[in-house]
Amino acid sequence: MSFDADHLRRCARLARLALADDEIAPLEREIARMLDLVGELHHAALDAVEPMAHPLGLTLVPRPDAVTEGDAHEALLALAPETRLGLYLVPKVIE
Template sequence: MSIDAATVRHIARLARLAVGENELAPIAGELSRVLDLADQLGAAQIDGVEPLAHPHEQTLAWRPDAVTEPDRADAFLALAPDARGGLYLVPKVLE
């Protein structure tokens, strides 16, 4: 597919991009190559190909849903400069 300078100007205006006259031809060439690649991908034969979540055969490792760490909230709150009612108190930064 071939993109002309007028199409590049239109795309640039829609994207609110400033594109100089000397940049129109190179951008048109790049956009044309991208669209050609999209056409090639669209023509690929994918009949019978199953969709994949990941290209490698991986399974999730299941583990029991159990608490493995002790509750250390009180110990962490004790390290804070100021804490009350189970909350960290911080200095006011906005007036």
């Protein structure tokens, strides 16, 4: 399972990260080395093991259905790079 430039481009596309051409070779090498490091996982006997996503066997405690948040749009929109008429703006999306 070797990591190559195609994997890298595909992951960069999924993660929406622009990659400069001269970044590809070194990044590919570094990530491949990190994946070698974690490759130990492939030699471990894991078939019968239940995966663990959270420590300590936690379970959820839900909250009551109550409206506790008021209108904060002025403060929140102020954090945005570009807004108009109370909306966040992005370049036009064509569906």
